[in-house]
Amino acid sequence: MDSPIVTQLFRQLFRHQTCQSLPSHSTLPVRLQHVRRSQYRCVSDRRGKAASSELHWQQRMDKFPEDMTGEFSKYPMVTANDLRGRRERPRRVKMLTRDFIEDSLYNPSYGYFSKQVVIFTPGEPFNFNDMKDEPEFHRLLGKRYTEFEDQLDKKEPNETRQLWHTPTELFRPYYGEALARYLVENYKLLQYPYHDLIIYEMGAGNGTLMLNILDYIRDTNPSVYERTKFKIIEISTNLATLQAQHLLRNANSRGHSSKVEIINKSIFEWNQLVPAPCFFLGMEVFDNFAHDAIRYDYNTEEPLQGTVLIDSKGDFYDFYVPAIDAVALDFLRVRHAATGGQYPHPLNQNRLMRRFRNHIPFMPNLSQPEYIPTRLMQFFDVLAKYFPAHRLVASDFHDLPDAIKGINAPVVQTRYQRRTVAVTTPFVHQGYFDILFPTDFNVMEHVYRAITGKLTRVLSHEDFLKRWAYVEETETKSGENPMLNWYKNASTLITI
Numbered sequence: 332m333d334s335p336i337v338t339q340l341f342r343q344l345f346r347h348q349t350c351q352s353l354p355s356h357s358t359l360p361v362r363l364q365h366v367r368r369s370q371y372r373c374v375s376d377r378r379g380k381a382a383s384s385e386l387h388w389q390q391r392m393d394k395f396p397e398d399m400t401g402e403f404s405k406y407p408m409v410t411a412n413d414l415r416g417r418r419e420r421p422r423r424v425k426m427l428t429r430d431f432i433e434d435s436l437y438n439p440s441y442g443y444f445s446k447q448v449v450i451f452t453p454g455e456p457f458n459f460n461d462m463k464d465e466p467e468f469h470r471l472l473g474k475r476y477t478e479f480e481d482q483l484d485k486k487e488p489n490e491t492r493q494l495w496h497t498p499t500e501l502f503r504p505y506y507g508e509a510l511a512r513y514l515v516e517n518y519k520l521l522q523y524p525y526h527d528l529i530i531y532e533m534g535a536g537n538g539t540l541m542l543n544i545l546d547y548i549r550d551t552n553p554s555v556y557e558r559t560k561f562k563i564i565e566i567s568t569n570l571a572t573l574q575a576q577h578l579l580r581n582a583n584s585r586g587h588s589s590k591v592e593i594i595n596k597s598i599f600e601w602n603q604l605v606p607a608p609c610f611f612l613g614m615e616v617f618d619n620f621a622h623d624a625i626r627y628d629y630n631t632e633e634p635l636q637g638t639v640l641i642d643s644k645g646d647f648y649d650f651y652v653p654a655i656d657a658v659a660l661d662f663l664r665v666r667h668a669a670t671g672g673q674y675p676h677p678l679n680q681n682r683l684m685r686r687f688r689n690h691i692p693f694m695p696n697l698s699q700p701e702y703i704p705t706r707l708m709q710f711f712d713v714l715a716k717y718f719p720a721h722r723l724v725a726s727d728f729h730d731l732p733d734a735i736k737g738i739n740a741p742v743v744q745t746r747y748q749r750r751t752v753a754v755t756t757p758f759v760h761q762g763y764f765d766i767l768f769p770t771d772f773n774v775m776e777h778v779y780r781a782i783t784g785k786l787t788r789v790l791s792h793e794d795f796l797k798r799w800a801y802v803e804e805t806e807t808k809s810g811e812n813p814m815l816n817w818y819k820n821a822s823t824l825i826t827i
Contacts, residue, residue, distance in 0.1 A: 399648045403640050411621075415439060420761050421641055427656065428637040428757070429705055433621040435761040437566055437597070443493065443762050444567045444619070450536050451479055451496040456503050464809035465816060472501070480749060490748050491763060497615055498792075498821075499540045502805060502814045507543025509800035513724065513825075514544065514610055515552055521722075522608050527558045529609035531718070533598050534616040535563040538574035545587045562592045564601070571595040598713055599706075605718050613710075613725040617775075618767040620706035622741070623659045624757075626651050627678050627698040634663065637700065639758055647758035651697060662705045666774060669781035674774045675738050677701050701738035702768060707775060711782040722826040723779070726792060730820040731769045741768045772822045785826050792821035 402423075409424045411433035418440040426434070436443045453475045462468050480494060498506050518528045528548075535541055541561055549556045565571040571593050578593075579585050624637030635651035636659055642648065655663075666674060677698035714721050733753045734740045744753045745764045757766050772789045780787060793815045796802065805814035 399640055399642065402642060403648070403650055406640060408638075411437070420645065422645060423641070423643050425638055425640040425650070428624040428639060429621040429658075431639045431761075432757060432766050433706070435759075435764065436619055436621070436766060438762065439568065441762040443765060445569060445762075447491075447493040447762055448765075449483070449492055449494045450500065451476060451494055452500055452537060452539070453479070453503075456505075457501075459805045459807055459813065460803075462807040464807050465811040465813050468807065468813045491746065492749075493746055493763070493765065495765070497536060498814070498818055499536065499543070499614065501817070503539055504543040504546065505800055505804050505814060506796075507540045508547045509796055510540070510612070510614075510724065511544040511547035513795075513799045515548060515555055517722065518555065518610075523555070523558075526608050527560055528555055529605075529607055530559070530561045530612065531564060531605075531609055531721075532561070532612040532614075533564045534613065534619075535565055535574055536570065538563070538577045540612070540614060541574070541591065542577065542584055542587065545590060546583070549586070556590075559590055560592070561587075561590055562594060564594050564596065564598050566595075566597040568595055599709060601713055601717055603717065606720060608720040609718060609722070611714065611718060611721045611723050613723070613727075615727055617704070617707055617725060617727040617770045618731075619765075620704060620710065620768070622702040622739070622768055623662070623705045624651075624700045624702055624737075625655075625659065625663075626700050629678075629696055629698060632678055635697065649756075649758060658705050658709070659703065662703050662708050665708065665778055665781055666703075669777040670774055675701075675771070677738055699737050700740070702740055704739070704768065704770070704775065707770070708778060708782070711779050715783045723785075723787075724823070724825050726795070726821055726823040727770045728767070728820050729769055729772055729822045731767065732820075734769070739769060739771055741766050769820075770822070772824060776824060779824070783826075788825055788827050790823045790825070792818045792823060795823040795825075 403425060406423050406425045409421065409426050409430070411426070411430040414421055414434050415438060417438070420441055421434075434442070437445060439445050453472070457468065457471065459468065462471070476494075476496075480492070483489070483492065514528070514530060522528070530544070532541060541563060545556075545559070545561060548559055563571070563574060565574065574593055577584065578588060578591055625634050626637070627634055633653060634655055635653050636655045638650045638652055640648040640650060677700070714723065731742045733744075734742050735755050735757065741757060742753060743755075743757050743759060743764050743766050744751055745759075746752065754764070776787050776789050779785070790798075796815055800814065802812055802815060806812045
């Protein structure tokens, strides 16, 4: 029952100088672009007396942080898995940055995707051919966004509703049909008639992509449809329930029931071998995989791993320690071997310049953080171990505006009173902030190849759709094409 308290927290947050409204449409989220001691800083979710609990949120400066080394040595180390059974946000613990992010996004009781998120559905598909130009589409989208949220507020007003959209919903059914054409053509070329068409989708949102794909296959390729099986792997119980409801919503969608299986579990809990050839879809899923934070000592070039301490008041203290855990070490090793050492790095500066900076007063002795996609690497491990005959189709952002400081750093944002607010740290009130990372496809394509042994191709969002969509269906009278022009900051990785 923290809603009134959280509303007070957000009012304080919205006024704070470290937060800013994004310059996009006010209702649309950004998902469219030698010292061996521990280093730390603090982010305060400051609480005073019970009456003002969770009121004052602020980020402290790095220069003179409160000394919490005693608490750091005493507090137990926990993981996101350890916290899955908890109903309250943890206190008096420490955890790796990746576990904090995972817990914030996916905890069953208070996680962002478990409890807060609402996915926008625009109602009837847009008729792009009747629109004058792309600005008209933006106006109509804003209007439908307002109407959608007005309807939600009639049922239950909510100033902190976390609402966002996906290309599947905005460009329904054309986006899903493009993916369906890719799947059918590659299935016919490589597997038909010896195998069934088996499709796995991870993180299926409202289930719209599944329905669009199955509708297209049923209408255009009945013989393929007879052999189609669609399996959703969904970590969120709420979204899994919503997907099942949408599947049974009307007679048309109910006709797919025998083809669909919804599996309510995390992909990282998967332990069943799937030897048959299959396609594995991951559309805008990589961005919410947890990352580790790594900083480097400028003198020794030694990496230090980010750990966050949560004290008895719920304040966050960001430590960096030289003991790197096995998962992060494995990623650093695999990345270096797979890319031949060619990847962005905080120490990509010549040694003379680094030595010179050491003589400048008050210069930090650690590099800016880099956020390494350890969870994405583990996902590739799952594919290699349990889905050896898979073919991956994954699309996500390669660049995001308004990211916090660091290499491969995330955007951390929330919504308050229908406005998107970005903040400057990932250590925020768990469950009320989206934490989304860009994917460096130049690097992760090589990591995927190294782990799975498969060949790949990376295409821009636009290039993939030009190959597989009927682009004339989303073209306006001016010749502009919103489905091609939006999501310029996204790429698609496919197994070939």
